[in-house]
Structure formats: C-alpha cells, structure tokens
Amino acid sequence: MCAMSEELTLNQDITTRYIQATFSALGSDEHKDYVTSADIAREVSEMATVSIEDVSSLMNIAGFRMEFLENKPCWVVYRK
Secondary structure: OOHHHHHHHHHHHHHHHHHHHHEEOOOOHHHEEEEOHHHHHHHOOOOOOOOHHHHHHHHHHOOOEEEEEOOEEEEEEEEO
16 A cells, blocks of 8 residues: 555544544434535644545545535534
C-alpha cells in the first residue's frame, strides 16, 4: 500500500472515530442537531485532513440521514 493511500485510510479512520464519539444517528429531540459535511471536516481538521465528499460518504455509511435546511444539505445528528 502506498503512503498516500495509508494516509487517506488513517484520516478516514480518525474521522470515523470522531463521528462515532460525537454523534448518534438516533436519539432524543433535546440532543438533535444539524451539521453539514463541511462542519464536520472543519471540526476534525486539527486531527485529520478529510474531504467534504469523504465525510459525506462516512456519514452515509454510518446511517445518518440528511435533511435540507434553507436549501442547505445537513446531517441530522444527536450529540452524545
């Protein structure tokens, strides 16, 4: 495996762990929030370099759903 591929895999792993530690796809309304893929990429930017497309893919794989707020695609999350 080349170094660039290993780095991408590491960054995706860090991002996945962040998503799992911070958000749940199900929860109570009091913890409900909306975030964009760009928001998540920015939140993990000090730990990993990840594209908005990668975040979107990881959120989709993790079972999060998307809603549009003011014509902006947002993930429905429940903060832990």
